[in-house]
Amino acid sequence: MTLLRSALRALDRTGVEPVAWQPPPAPALTGVLAPNRLLDAAEQWKLPAGRGPEDVAVDGDGRVITGGEDGRLWRFDAVGRATELAHTGGRPLGVEVLDDGRYLVCDSERGVLRVDETGRVEVLTDTALGTPLLACNNSAVGSDGVVYFTDSSSRFTVPDHRLDLLEHSGTGRLLRFDPRSGDIDLLAGGLQFANGVGLSRDESFVIVAETGSYRIQRVELTGPRAGAVTVWSDNLPGIPDNVTSQTADGIFWVALYSPRMRLLDQVAPHPTLRILTANLPDFVQPDPEHRAWVLGLDADGRIVHSLQGGKGSYSPVTGVRETPDWLYLGSLTAGSIARIPRGLIDR
Numbered sequence: 001m002t003l004l005r006s007a008l009r010a011l012d013r014t015g016v017e018p019v020a021w022q023p024p025p026a027p028a029l030t031g032v033l034a035p036n037r038l039l040d041a042a043e044q045w046k047l048p049a050g051r052g053p054e055d056v057a058v059d060g061d062g063r064v065i066t067g068g069e070d071g072r073l074w075r076f077d078a079v080g081r082a083t084e085l086a087h088t089g090g091r092p093l094g095v096e097v098l099d100d101g102r103y104l105v106c107d108s109e110r111g112v113l114r115v116d117e118t119g120r121v122e123v124l125t126d127t128a129l130g131t132p133l134l135a136c137n138n139s140a141v142g143s144d145g146v147v148y149f150t151d152s153s154s155r156f157t158v159p160d161h162r163l164d165l166l167e168h169s170g171t172g173r174l175l176r177f178d179p180r181s182g183d184i185d186l187l188a189g190g191l192q193f194a195n196g197v198g199l200s201r202d203e204s205f206v207i208v209a210e211t212g213s214y215r216i217q218r219v220e221l222t223g224p225r226a227g228a229v230t231v232w233s234d235n236l237p238g239i240p241d242n243v244t245s246q247t248a249d250g251i252f253w254v255a256l257y258s259p260r261m262r263l264l265d266q267v268a269p270h271p272t273l274r275i276l277t278a279n280l281p282d283f284v285q286p287d288p289e290h291r292a293w294v295l296g297l298d299a300d301g302r303i304v305h306s307l308q309g310g311k312g313s314y315s316p317v318t319g320v321r322e323t324p325d326w327l328y329l330g331s332l333t334a335g336s337i338a339r340i341p342r343g344l345i346d347r
Helices: 002-011 158-167 262-267 271-278
Strands: 043-046 064-067 072-076 082-087 092-097 103-107 111-115 121-125 136-141 147-151 172-177 184-191 194-199 205-210 215-220 229-233 238-243 252-259 293-297 303-308 317-322 326-331 336-341
Touching: 064 092, 064 103, 092 136, 103 136, 103 147, 111 136, 147 194, 158 262, 158 271, 172 194, 172 205, 184 205, 184 215, 194 252, 205 238, 215 238, 252 326, 262 271, 293 317
Parallel strands: 136 194, 194 238, 238 317
Antiparallel strands: 043 336, 064 072, 072 082, 092 103, 103 111, 111 121, 136 147, 147 172, 172 184, 194 205, 205 215, 215 229, 238 252, 252 293, 252 317, 293 303, 317 326, 326 336
16 A cells, blocks of 8 residues: 555645544434425525625625625625625635624635725735635624634645545634734634634634534633633534524524535545545546535534435535524525525424
8 A cells, every 4th residue: 555655646636645534424314413305495596697605694784795706795685686795806705794884704815804885805814823824714703803713724725625625634723813903813723624613692612613524613712711622513414614603592503515425434544545536537526415404503512403405405505694584505606695484494
């Protein structure tokens, strides 16, 4: 195997340096995880141009804000009419609505941005702790204006996220940023493609999704254990992407990019096979199952809601946001956002 690995390394086009790991067996799809088709009937609102509304945010007037792969930020009104707000000049991912009505955008190419109603785009930071933000991804904003955000990888950009998952070297970061002072500090490092970020309602802790490990970490922000990092929810049934801050009902919503991929788990303990997989042509790469899936977790990280769709449903779901009447969904590659009535959740 060493000889084979050396040969593959000589032919490698990707630069991956895989770290062996053993994923836990995927959980059984029973109980709350039992298959359902609640997301099959999702209503879709098409983007006027472009694709990839990766995240969704909702302002105080019920308007939905999202960003596409072409750099445009869109705002949908209550009946699905979209207006272009701005162009970031990069690739907007996570979007948050600030208390003053402006928008905070994690742009994977430009960093942490602030955008106003006139379309003015301000770069708040494109570096952290002396290194560039290579994969600025998602955020949550505290009541004091402090921003908690992820830099998914220091090895690969967001378009090359597949290589980060195959490498599993754990170079993602969860960072805390005060826009008033410019101060940035590291809350958690060594994360496996750090992704979605959510705050508890009392802001005593923050959660961060580790896409590459099928789990969510919790970081204490207050009290005698401030700074402690623990696993909050482990061995999820799918690949976690964006998460929300805790809702009034105590729920953290988690978007699942896809169910677990058996082939990805099978090659995880074998670095040589992962080098080979990384160099396969795109058309034979492991392909995720395309169906919608969203989880709702309580304050202790227990899954209490599992909303699923069948084959061909709106997917991959990468963003989710709850309002009193609707659950809105975003997608890394779809040409639309989607929504389902809030009343379906408790069926």
